[in-house]
Amino acid sequence: MLTKIASLFENPWGEDNTQKKKPANNANKDQAAQDLELLYKKYKGSFDKFNPNFNSFKGIILGFLAFIVLWLLTGFYTVGPDEQGLVLRFGKYNRTVSPGLHYHLPAPVEKKIKVKVTKINLIEVGYRSIGNNVQSRTEESLMLTGDENIVDINFEVQWRVKDAYNYLFNVRDAFSGNTVRSAAESSMRAVIGKTNIAVALAEGRSQIEEESKMLLQNVLDSYEAGVDIVRLQLLKVDPPLQVIDAFRDVQTAKLDKEKSINQAESYKNDIIPKARGDAQKNIEEALAYKNAKIADATGKSKRFLQVYKEYSRAKDITRKRLYIDTMTEVLDKANVTIIDGSVSKTGVMPYLPINELNKVRK
Numbered sequence: 001m002l003t004k005i006a007s008l009f010e011n012p013w014g015e016d017n018t019q020k021k022k023p024a025n026n027a028n029k030d031q032a033a034q035d036l037e038l039l040y041k042k043y044k045g046s047f048d049k050f051n052p053n054f055n056s057f058k059g060i061i062l063g064f065l066a067f068i069v070l071w072l073l074t075g076f077y078t079v080g081p082d083e084q085g086l087v088l089r090f091g092k093y094n095r096t097v098s099p100g101l102h103y104h105l106p107a108p109v110e111k112k113i114k115v116k117v118t119k120i121n122l123i124e125v126g127y128r129s130i131g132n133n134v135q136s137r138t139e140e141s142l143m144l145t146g147d148e149n150i151v152d153i154n155f156e157v158q159w160r161v162k163d164a165y166n167y168l169f170n171v172r173d174a175f176s177g178n179t180v181r182s183a184a185e186s187s188m189r190a191v192i193g194k195t196n197i198a199v200a201l202a203e204g205r206s207q208i209e210e211e212s213k214m215l216l217q218n219v220l221d222s223y224e225a226g227v228d229i230v231r232l233q234l235l236k237v238d239p240p241l242q243v244i245d246a247f248r249d250v251q252t253a254k255l256d257k258e259k260s261i262n263q264a265e266s267y268k269n270d271i272i273p274k275a276r277g278d279a280q281k282n283i284e285e286a287l288a289y290k291n292a293k294i295a296d297a298t299g300k301s302k303r304f305l306q307v308y309k310e311y312s313r314a315k316d317i318t319r320k321r322l323y324i325d326t327m328t329e330v331l332d333k334a335n336v337t338i339i340d341g342s343v344s345k346t347g348v349m350p351y352l353p354i355n356e357l358n359k360v361r362k
Helices: 002-010 026-073 164-170 178-192 197-201 205-222 241-313 315-333 341-346 354-361
Strands: 076-079 083-089 092-097 100-103 110-116 121-125 127-130 133-136 142-144 150-161 227-238
Touching: 076 083, 083 164, 092 164, 110 164, 121 127, 121 178, 142 178, 150 178, 150 197, 150 205, 178 205, 197 205, 197 227, 205 227, 241 315
Parallel strands: none
Antiparallel strands: 076 100, 083 092, 083 110, 121 150, 127 133, 142 150, 150 227
16 A cells, blocks of 8 residues: 555656556647657656645654654553453453463553563561661551550461452552552451460461461451452561560460469379278278178177077076186286295295296297
8 A cells, every 4th residue: 555655656647647647649649748748848847846745744643643653653562471461441451361472552641561470579578678687667567456455576478369350440559559458467467356365376376377377368358359368478477676575484474374273283183083092991901900890790790699698598608608708818828927935945046937938838
C-alpha cells in the first residue's frame, strides 16, 4: 500500500496511458507529442511555482505514514512464562493474557501491565533488613499477649500473586506490599492476643505460625486480594528489651517453683506407697497376732476344759498332778539351791546346786 501511495506522489497526474496504448499511426503519435509539448510549455510557469509546495506536502505525508507504522509496531509485546499480562483500554480493564507474544493497540489507547505470578515475595514485620544491618520497628513488633504481658516479635511472610487482576485492582498500592504487611501484622496480633506469654516463648511457636498464616490467608481471600501466602515464620519472640532481665528473674523463679513442685511430687509418689505398704504390713501382722492369740487361747481353753473334766473325775489325783506339773515348770526356770540344816552341825556346808547338776545331767 505504501508503495502505491509513494508512486502516486511520484506521478501526481496519474498513470501515463499514452505508454500503454499504441497509436494507430505515426501521425497520430507525432500530433499527440506536439500537443503535450505545447501544453507543457503553456503551463510550465504555473507548474514550476506549484511544484516546490507539492514536494513539501508529499514529505509530510510520508513522514506521517512512517510515524503511524512505527506507532502501530509498538503494540507488540511478550509475556514471560512466570508472568500474567493485563491489558487496559483507556485505563479500564479489558482482558488478561497468558505467556507468549501478543499485540495491543498502542498507547494511549491500550496499555499492558505484566505481573510476576511465580515470584516469591518477602515482607518483614517488626524489623527491616538494610544490607547487613537490621533495624527494629517497635511500633510493629510489640504485641500484647492473652495474659496481659508484652512480647517483642519479628517475623517474615513469603507470598506470591495468584490472580493478577484481583491483585492489581483490589489491593491499594499493590507493588509495595504494604497491604500484605498490614494484614500480616493484624493477624499476628489477633493470635498473640489469645496466647499466654509462656506458650509464645516456648512450645507454642509452630502453632502460632500456623494459626497466623491461616488467618492471614482468610483475610486476604475475603478482600479478594489475589495473594497466596506461601510461608509465615517467626524469627524472634522475646520480652521487651527494657524488662528482659526482670522477666528472666521471673522465669527463673517459676522454674524453681516447678522444680520444687516436681521434687515434692516425687517424694509424695515415693513415700505414700511405702507408707501404704507399711500400713498393710502392720495390719497383716496384727491379724496374724490376733489369730495366733485366738488360736492359743482356744487351745488353752480346750486343754483347761479337758483338765477340768479329769479333775472332776479324780480331784485329789488331778490336784496333785497339777501341783507337780506346776512346780516342775516353775523350778525348771528358777535357780534352785537346797540347804539341809541337819548337817550344818558337822561343819559341812549343806549346799546342793540343783540347776548345775541338771545341766551336767543334760
